[in-house]
Amino acid sequence: METAAFEIKQYKDMWHELGMDVERFEKMRCVLGDVYQKAFLFQNNRPKGMGYFDWIVSEIHGGRVREILDAKKQGSPVVGTFCVYVPEELVIAAGGICLGLCGGSPGPIPDAEKVLPRNICPMVKSAYGFKVAKVCPYFQSVDFVYGETTCDAKKKTWELLDREVPTYVMEIPQMKRKRDKTLWVEEVKDFKAQMEKVTGKSITAEAVSEAVKIMNNKRRALQRLNKLQHHNPSPISGKDVLLIEQIAFYDNPVRFAEKVNALCDELDERVKKGISVAPAKTPRVLVSGTPMAMPNWKIHNIVENAGGIVVNDESCIGTRYYKDLMDENANDLDTQIEALTERYMKIDCSCFTPNNDRVDQVLKEHKESGAQGIVHYCLQFCHTYNIEAIKLKEMCEREGIPFLAIESDYSPEDVGQLQTRIEAFLEQIKG
Numbered sequence: 001m002e003t004a005a006f007e008i009k010q011y012k013d014m015w016h017e018l019g020m021d022v023e024r025f026e027k028m029r030c031v032l033g034d035v036y037q038k039a040f041l042f043q044n045n046r047p048k049g050m051g052y053f054d055w056i057v058s059e060i061h062g063g064r065v066r067e068i069l070d071a072k073k074q075g076s077p078v079v080g081t082f083c084v085y086v087p088e089e090l091v092i093a094a095g096g097i098c099l100g101l102c103g104g105s106p107g108p109i110p111d112a113e114k115v116l117p118r119n120i121c122p123m124v125k126s127a128y129g130f131k132v133a134k135v136c137p138y139f140q141s142v143d144f145v146y147g148e149t150t151c152d153a154k155k156k157t158w159e160l161l162d163r164e165v166p167t168y169v170m171e172i173p174q175m176k177r178k179r180d181k182t183l184w185v186e187e188v189k190d191f192k193a194q195m196e197k198v199t200g201k202s203i204t205a206e207a208v209s210e211a212v213k214i215m216n217n218k219r220r221a222l223q224r225l226n227k228l229q230h231h232n233p234s235p236i237s238g239k240d241v242l243l244i245e246q247i248a249f250y251d252n253p254v255r256f257a258e259k260v261n262a263l264c265d266e267l268d269e270r271v272k273k274g275i276s277v278a279p280a281k282t283p284r285v286l287v288s289g290t291p292m293a294m295p296n297w298k299i300h301n302i303v304e305n306a307g308g309i310v311v312n313d314e315s316c317i318g319t320r321y322y323k324d325l326m327d328e329n330a331n332d333l334d335t336q337i338e339a340l341t342e343r344y345m346k347i348d349c350s351c352f353t354p355n356n357d358r359v360d361q362v363l364k365e366h367k368e369s370g371a372q373g374i375v376h377y378c379l380q381f382c383h384t385y386n387i388e389a390i391k392l393k394e395m396c397e398r399e400g401i402p403f404l405a406i407e408s409d410y411s412p413e414d415v416g417q418l419q420t421r422i423e424a425f426l427e428q429i430k431g
């Protein structure tokens with residue numbers, strides 16, 4: 001790609017139709033284009049298959065939105081989400097589209113702070129700000145937002161967000177006992193009824209089976225990418241993998257799986273030929289913690305600019321989203337809902353107590369990825385991940401794994417200080 005020509009495409013008429021603040025959005029579009037160009041297009045030796053994902057970013061506010069609006073005209077419900085606890089299979093089975101709504105930009109935070117308290121996490125403020133400032137075409141396109149009760153900041157924000165856009169809230173249990181699973185099954189059934197209400201049609205077992213295959217294929221493609229990312233020397237940068245993981249939340253799932261698999265074919269070839277993005281001696285880092293919504297590339301950018309490489313993301317943007325498949329043999333609705341619940345209950349969100357499975361999972365991913373150290377990333381005011389970092393630190397001490405805990409927000413103010421800490425950490429793990 002001719003890097004100088006990169007821009008996020010403009011669709012002014014469509015944005016006006018969506019009732020957006022077009023003048024303000026224009027400025028954000030240009031800033032995002034510049035930031036993307038610097039962070040992604042100037043990387044060395046990128047795989048060619050990244051061209052598709054660059055194109056998706058260039059159409060992020062246009063082509064993909066147009067596709068969604070066209071599908072909506074044909075009767076596809078559009079559901080905005082903020083959490084990987086959404087039973088996406090049911091949205092797809094209803095002929096709908098699931099959109100992970102961004103909350104990774106500092107731009108709309110001042111808008112949110114006019115209403116919300118300042119001392120809540122930047123993800124919630126950013127997301128809420130996108131809606132109230134009318135600067136997100138996806139937010140403007142959804143039929144309803146799916147909210148959940150995974151943390152207090154989100155739970156209470158949904159009540160206010162409901163004034164701006166219909167917000168359906170599902171109760172996510174906070175423990176994983178039998179009775180919690182029973183509650184979750186009921187919640188999943190209610191969500192299915194909500195999808196049926198929006199479409200006016202019943203969801204059939206055949207449609208769920210089809211949706212399960214679509215989602216499993218998407219997850220398999222991401223698992224394959226994750227394995228290739230573990231290779232040393234790495235055939236792809238951690239930043240590019242993060243970008244793909246973020247795009248997974250709003251691209252068409254069938255096309256996305258095809259493109260990820262095509263990229264993986266290329267990465268397989270690279271591995272065979274020894275083509276990499278960084279030499280084998282590059283310090284390898286596993287990032288674990290709170291999810292990084294687009295366009296939050298801060299930590300990956302700092303690690304890779306400082307001469308390290310991210311080889312695994314243990315977060316809801318990363319492995320927590322795709323590590324578990326759903327049983328494809330269930331073929332009646334009751335069994336499917338049971339299987340779906342089972343699959344989602346395996347996600348180790350820090351909202352659960354106890355959540356020791358996450359500690360074991362991080363250790364497992366550390367071993368599998370060949371990482372030399374763990375950077376625990378936590379958004380400011382995200383209490384659950386912040387406190388859970390203590391157990392991860394203890395595990396790392398026990399296992400002799402270098403560990404660095406970082407708490408940050410979306411502002412550029414702490415970049416210099418983080419750079420210094422991460423550079424020192426990379427020196428330490430170089431051995």
Ligand code: SF4
Nearest residue numbers: 082083084150316349
């Ligand atoms: S961290 Fe928890 S609340 Fe956030 S997306 Fe993951 S599962 Fe959902």
Ligand code: SF4
Nearest residue numbers: 121123151290379382
């Ligand atoms: S990052 Fe933490 S505080 Fe913010 S929404 Fe997610 S779980 Fe809640």
